[in-house]
Amino acid sequence: MEFKPSYLRLYESGELDERVEELYNILESCELCPRKCGVNRLEGEKGFCEAGKKLMVSSYFPHFGEEDPLVGIHGSGTIFLTHCNLKCIYCQNYEISHLGVGELVSEERVARMMLELQALGCHNINFVTPTHYTPQLVRAIRVAAEKGLKLPIVWNCGGYENVEIIKLLHGIVDIYMPDIKYSSSEVAKKYSDAPDYFERCKEAVKEMHRQVGDLKIRNGVAYRGLLIRHLVLPNNLAGSEEILKFIRSLSKNSYVNIMAQYRPEGEAFKYKELNRRPTRDEFMKVIELAKELGLTRGLQDKHLFWRWLI
Numbered sequence: 659m660e661f662k663p664s665y666l667r668l669y670e671s672g673e674l675d676e677r678v679e680e681l682y683n684i685l686e687s688c689e690l691c692p693r694k695c696g697v698n699r700l701e702g703e704k705g706f707c708e709a710g711k712k713l714m715v716s717s718y719f720p721h722f723g724e725e726d727p728l729v730g731i732h733g734s735g736t737i738f739l740t741h742c743n744l745k746c747i748y749c750q751n752y753e754i755s756h757l758g759v760g761e762l763v764s765e766e767r768v769a770r771m772m773l774e775l776q777a778l779g780c781h782n783i784n785f786v787t788p789t790h791y792t793p794q795l796v797r798a799i800r801v802a803a804e805k806g807l808k809l810p811i812v813w814n815c816g817g818y819e820n821v822e823i824i825k826l827l828h829g830i831v832d833i834y835m836p837d838i839k840y841s842s843s844e845v846a847k848k849y850s851d852a853p854d855y856f857e858r859c860k861e862a863v864k865e866m867h868r869q870v871g872d873l874k875i876r877n878g879v880a881y882r883g884l885l886i887r888h889l890v891l892p893n894n895l896a897g898s899e900e901i902l903k904f905i906r907s908l909s910k911n912s913y914v915n916i917m918a919q920y921r922p923e924g925e926a927f928k929y930k931e932l933n934r935r936p937t938r939d940e941f942m943k944v945i946e947l948a949k950e951l952g953l954t955r956g957l958q959d960k961h962l963f964w965r966w967l968i
């Protein structure tokens with residue numbers, strides 16, 4: 659049976675246009691993320707994320723470095739959005755998130771990018787850091803749907819989400835891919851200026867799971883569901899145990915990629931406790947914990963033995 663992405667049903671019924679309008683209205687007093695800056699983005703005002711009215715894209719290409727079920731054979735059709743609503747001080751894409759590297763583009767241009775990626779055979783459209791551009795991206799999806807887009811949308815976000823906005827994405831996004839970064843509010847405040855991170859993240863991820871369920875994979879390629887990422891920080895700064903318990907509480911079939919690739923970037927050198935990679939022991943402790951909790955889907959530990967050899 660051929661896969662039909664959710665947004666095509668909303669497009670055919672006309673509801674996608676209503677969602678675009680509803681989301682655009684929120685830009686007048688921006689509450690797209692839990693910071694709720696209240697700025698009028700339509701009039702050019704900017705809040706914490708520094709994103710304006712127009713989309714800004716830093717790059718787009720078939721990505722072969724994402725999780726296997728997203729990459730498949732032909733890659734994940736990745737579109738990197740500029741700016742960020744979290745701005746972690748150690749961001750691994752600091753130039754894009756903090757320094758605003760990218761190009762202003764129209765929604766029609768982003769729709770064409772999606773169609774180009776589809777023509778290259780990519781298995782999905784993977785929006786990286788989309789939260790602060792939700793209305794513009796949904797409108798771009800609408801334009802692309804009209805022109806024949808039929809790939810599932812991956813919402814690859816930092817996890818600091820306004821649950822009311824996630825509700826408006828119901829029936830548009832097929833694959834949610836949030837980070838869950840911290841369980842401690844002190845740590846979230848210190849590195850991302852978001853003391854309510856874990857609370858807002860849990861609300862949003864529960865809603866994502868309610869909409870799409872556990873990750874579903876056919877012929878090695880994901881087409882719907884929730885894929886969670888968790889980056890292990892040195893000195894257990896992420897508070898991984900509490901995060902894994904939350905993920906387990908969603909479902910024992912939760913798909914979670916526990917990531918080892920943290921390295922000091924951006925301003926991390928200013929913080930002694932962040933200024934090194936996690937050790938192999940620190941990483942394996944988190945993996946073992948996941949296994950003890952019964953979480954097995956998505957663990958990449960078998961492929962990572964080389965990580966500490968370089």
Ligand code: SF4
Binds near residue numbers: 707
């Ligand atoms: S998306 Fe940006 S402007 Fe809107 S509430 Fe979040 S940080 Fe503020």
